[in-house]
Amino acid sequence: MDEITADYSxxxxxxxxxxxxRVDVRVAAKTDLGRVRENNEDKFEFFIPSDDGTLARxxxxxxxxxxxxxxxxxxxxxxxxxxxxxxxxxxHPSEDPTAAMQGAVGAANRYVNNVSIAVPSRRGMGxxxxxxxxxxxxxxxxxxxxxxxxxxxxxxxxxxxVDHTWVEEAVRSGLIxxxxxxxxxxxxxxxxxxxxxxxxxPDIIPCDIAAGDTYVLCSDGLTNHVSDGELLxxxxxxxxSEAAWKLVAAALQDGGSDNTTVLVVRxxxxxxxxS
Numbered sequence: 001m002d003e004i005t006a007d008y009s010x011x012x013x014x015x016x017x018x019x020x021x022r023v024d025v026r027v028a029a030k031t032d033l034g035r036v037r038e039n040n041e042d043k044f045e046f047f048i049p050s051d052d053g054t055l056a057r058x059x060x061x062x063x064x065x066x067x068x069x070x071x072x073x074x075x076x077x078x079x080x081x082x083x084x085x086x087x088x089x090x091x092h093p094s095e096d097p098t099a100a101m102q103g104a105v106g107a108a109n110r111y112v113n114n115v116s117i118a119v120p121s122r123r124g125m126g127x128x129x130x131x132x133x134x135x136x137x138x139x140x141x142x143x144x145x146x147x148x149x150x151x152x153x154x155x156x157x158x159x160x161x162v163d164h165t166w167v168e169e170a171v172r173s174g175l176i177x178x179x180x181x182x183x184x185x186x187x188x189x190x191x192x193x194x195x196x197x198x199x200x201x202p203d204i205i206p207c208d209i210a211a212g213d214t215y216v217l218c219s220d221g222l223t224n225h226v227s228d229g230e231l232l233x234x235x236x237x238x239x240x241s242e243a244a245w246k247l248v249a250a251a252l253q254d255g256g257s258d259n260t261t262v263l264v265v266r267x268x269x270x271x272x273x274x275s
Contacts (some may be wrong), residue, residue, distance in 0.1 A: 036256065063129065064263050065127045067081075081129055105142055127195060218264060244262045
């Protein structure tokens with residue numbers, strides 16, 4: 001049973017595909033303004049189809065975006081990106097989920113970039129985007145920016161995405177150490193974002209899924225204040241709703257310096273249906 005449901009309808013225009021694997025999930029989300037910001041530039045959305053046709057063809061989609069640009073611009077960027085990504089992904093003609101996700105990221109980028117150019121008060125706005133698709137017993141992640149996707153499995157937590165930041169790239173290239181990067185002045189300088197340029201290249205990451213997995217999509221308002229170990233403990237000790245609320249509460253207790261958004265997806269069962 002889903003703890004939150006999405007009100008979304010998609011016209012069935014594509015040829016039918018057999019549902020071979022059904023993935024049952026429990027989902028919860030929480031977003032908070034934080035203790036410093038005056039508006040919330042984070043956005044989450046998800047779509048869980050009720051019909052087997054869409055479930056077989058496109059699966060279940062979960063997205064977190066963290067907008068930037070000041071005033072209302074960041075909020076608008078994240079709103080446009082989440083809705084565009086889901087709409088384009090669901091209606092993309094390709095049966096290859098990686099191609100559909102790349103197309104959806106490209107469409108979201110163009111839309112945000114075009115609005116940024118057309119409206120002077122929104123110049124330079126952009127957003128991160130972290131998306132998870134569960135399709136036919138397989139997981140797929142699309143990543144742009146420094147929001148994150150974690151997986152909790154068998155008592156361990158793993159960050160499945162790589163931050164698109166100056167510091168992360170410098171650490172990976174050997175310019176600085178991981179410890180030096182923790183307090184570096186460029187720590188929050190993003191090297192890739194939706195909408196800040198005409199084109200963007202997302203990371204598309206396939207990942208295996210298993211019953212009992214919990215996936216956490218979150219903005220950096222969480223990871224700036226909550227360690228991986230604390231995230232692991234709260235997810236293991238709580239159901240999705242309690243985990244989402246307690247993770248956000250932990251970020252607020254540590255200072256709440258930014259908007260904080262958490263989307264928790266727990267896989268309760270994976271059932272093979274096909275021959």
